[in-house]
């Protein structure tokens with residue numbers, strides 16, 4: 001019944017994908033670590049300058065015509081005509097991610113073909129789907145916003161989840177229990193896994209937002225300190241961080257790798273955009289799940305632990321969207337709520353499936 | 367051209383006219399004071415902040431429902447939990463933590479939340495209707511203070527430029543207004559000096575264009591929130607007027623004394639019946655079901671691949687006339703009967719035992735056993751409460767019970783029987799036979815799957831035999847009673863569900879989803895233009911933009927809007943155009 005050679009190919013491709021993601025993680029990590037101070041993208045530059053001028057009390061009017069040339073144009077080192085090492089690592093990371101993603105897709109497809117069904121029927125497959133969605137989302141963001149520095153942080157949960165999938169959750173390709181023989185399975189689980197993957201992206205962006213906003217608060221404090229104490233020292237005497245305006249600011253940027261993160265505005269937008277893409281899909285998934293429960297268990301909602309936890313996740317994201325349009329809750333607080341939503345989603349995926357028993361025990365582990 | 371984008375940095379940019387401050391409080395007696403207080407509470411309750419906090423509380427309050435066992439989910443597990451935690455168990459039970467979704471505090475949270483929702487949305491609806499009727503808001507005096515701002519200077523007349531802008535704003539709601547410059551203002555003074563040079567005097571003109579789009583978003587938001595309300599009502603109606611009943615019946619084997627069907631005429635005909643709050647069970651619409659057979663298919667590894675029960679049923683007048691309709695019932699595929707739904711939920715095995723009592727009479731029972739693992743090693747008890755041939759007062763000394771294991775594919779390992787495959791390829795039972803007082807007389811309800819161990823430990827119920835039997839094998843007790851394992855039938859568990867508001871719940875869920883998508887995908891944008899001609903063929907244009915929702919991301923779009931004023935706007939705005947340079951390098955990444 002199961003095509004063994006295809007199943008084997010799928011396992012192999014999965015390993016390739018995991019290997020690719022690990023290498024990408026390392027590459028992005030090297031780039032991130034080396035990339036201190038970083039070259040801000042043009043918007044980030046603008047946003048930084050705006051913030052700077054705001055803090056000094058003036059109203060910024062930036063003349064975009066005179067703005068510095070875009071970051072992408074500057075990243076190559078003109079003098080030697082070659083890219084600096086860390087940049088090459090970053091690019092290699094992208095390439096490896098793409099290759100890993102291709103292997104990942106191959107793994108999913110062959111798994112489906114091997115078992116003659118959709119490849120999202122147990123937790124192993126489901127986790128793989130989530131990772132694929134997250135990586136796809138990341139690649140899309142990369143294409144549009146060039147925010148490669150988030151790559152390192154996206155790859156962390158992806159690699160962990162893929163590794164757990166392979167080592168703990170692995171289930172050989174096989175048929176499904178009758179409870180899962182339903183076209184609702186196809187719809188519901190697909191929607192859940194895709195939205196979870198994209199929400200993972202959103203959660204990562206929110207975590208980074210929190211990190212970065214802490215960093216910026218520190219930055220502001222230190223600049224204030226520096227302005228007080230280093231008064232009179234000529235700018236040239238201070239270490240100059242690449243790409244950031246020189247001066248006292250260089251003090252912190254020199255020390256913190258967080259400066260390489262995209263700006264708060266970019267992170268916030270990334271978190272928000274991915275959330276509003278994923279949230280309706282997740283809502284749809286919950287509704288489809290309820291419809292499935294209605295044909296399978298005789299009620300559309302029964303507060304089964306899994307259902308309850310999905311509800312909690314949903315309410316968290318609703319709260320996040322509210323927070324983003326409530327004065328005083330934007331920014332850090334909204335980011336915290338988004339992180340909570342993310343935590344509750346992961347909790348639902350692992351703890352509820354593996355520890356708390358309910359009707360949704362399809363993990364395929366017993 | 368100068369473009370400013372502070373979207374993210376400004377915490378709260380609104381250009382809405384500030385809501386009028388509440389009238390200064392006049393202290394006049396108690397009643398107005400109370401009213402003012404109430405109004406204040408209401409205002410608080412319907413604020414976004416409180417809605418947010420309530421949403422948060424709702425999520426928090428739901429958590430114990432997922433983390434602690436719940437009575438409605440699993441009674442046995444909950445009872446065990448309470449026993450295992452002598453301090454927390456009873457305390458949390460009293461506080462409703464094992465029935466979160468029916469607890470008063472949970473109800474308080476969602477009722478407050480929905481009150482807040484109504485109180486928040488009704489005014490918003492009115493406001494929206496008002497906005498809908500009126501033309502877009504007049505252009506603010508100082509466009510430079512908006513989060514998005516651009517200035518450019520183009521050739522042409524004000525009218526030309528205005529037309530071009532309006533042409534470019536198709537799909538927006540627009541209003542064109544002529545502004546009268548304040549007398550003596552610089553706008554009036556400057557061109558006045560240049561008029562003579564231009565020849566035929568063109569009057570100084572200042573025209574503004576206000577444009578807004580994305581009204582549908584507001585509708586989507588309203589539809590979404592109101593559907594939430596509708597969904598709540600539909601759920602509540604279902605909980606009030608619906609019910610669920612479940613029952614285990616044997617599939618075939620009626621000749622062996624097995625129960626193979628039921629009629630849903632009253633709650634008592636179910637093993638368990640969970641009525642809605644407004645259901646007393648007197649007017650269930652009756653139907654009868656007979657289960658004739660059940661087939662399950664398994665893969666080599668013992669994983670089930672398909673379940674199918676063949677059943678007959680009758681409803682309404684058919685019950686009187688005795689006509690039956692045949693159909694089959696599968697998992698995930700309920701049968702609709704008279705607005706109720708009949709589900710196949712689970713299955714298992716019922717071994718059949720016959721007991722020949724010392725007086726020669728034979729009694730036969732088929733009793734469902736409970737599956738313990740995925741291979742259907744099943745556990746249960748068969749009770750013979752009326753042994754024949756004894757006087758009524760001696761019956762309780764001679765009652766008989768068979769307890770133990772049924773295995774569809776029996777393997778005995780270290781004296782323990784388990785099943786190695788879920789299909790009945792080599793069935794066997796491992797049983798204990800007890801004689802004595804089953805303890806059924808004291809009125810306490812007993813599990814149908816076990817005997818009362820207290821009766822055993824008190825010596826009133828005594829084990830007389832322990833043996834493993836294959837079909838048709840028997841064992842004989844010391845008093846001459848023989849117990850024969852005759853074989854088995856399969857049982858199915860069926861559930862009847864009735865929820866009158868189910869369809870409505872679906873309708874509201876779909877509306878909710880549509881409303882959500884509309885409100886998240888459509889963006890509300892405002893843009894204003896102030897065009898000031900100098901009478902010499904130059905127009906200076908100020909543009910201001912405000913994103914009412916999702917501020918981030920308006921930047922690129924705004925630049926295209928600003929560029930509408932410039933001539934020669936090709937299909938790819940953001941490129942080169944006369945007079946003004948908008949759209950800096952690398953713009954394409956800006957979204």
Ligand code: HEM
Pocket residue numbers: 315317318319321322325411412413414417421479480482483484486487586587591594882885886915916
């Ligand atoms: C029952 C609980 C509620 C849930 C699950 C919920 C959910 C949501 C969601 C998901 C959004 C985002 C969609 C959008 O931006 O249009 C939203 C927006 C909104 N909600 Fe709620 N909501 C609830 C209660 C409330 C309450 C009580 C209020 C009033 C105080 C409220 C006022 C709003 C407003 C004004 C928006 C639009 C925000 C904007 O324009 O960006 N909601 N709500």
